[in-house]
Amino acid sequence: MTVPAELKYSKTHEWHKLEGDVVTLGITEHAAEELTDITYVQLPEVGKQVKAGESIGELESVKATSEFYTGVSGEIIEINEKLQDEPGLINKDAFGEGWLVKIKINDKSEFDKLLSAEEYQSTIS
Secondary structure, eight states, X not given: OOOOTTSEEOTTSXXXXXXXXXXXXXXXXXXXXXXXXXXXXXXXXXXXXXXXXXXXXXXXXXXXXXXXXXXXXXXXXXXXXXXXXXXTHHHHOTTTTTOOEEEEESOHHHHHTSBOHHHHHHHHO
């Protein structure tokens, strides 16, 4: 199972990638495999203010409905529109085309508090 070293993680199985002051967020390959076939994605609205630790959307699969959370606070500036028609992208490419949202962060220190790849790997092993 892939756990890219350049990303940060939350205990609730989301990955976070920081570029400038924007964090791209998605669920991990481990979470996608646990959910199995994702059939629907409920994403937050662009412009919504979110707080670290807050549920910001839902993923429905043939197995369960799960919320997903943000590890950083800020404003949703983009959502992955492709997921409306192709929610299975998350299963196919969790760390790439299956990203969920982009957040303009308020405080970069929140990003630094997220789990490293090694720390996250130890939570799923």
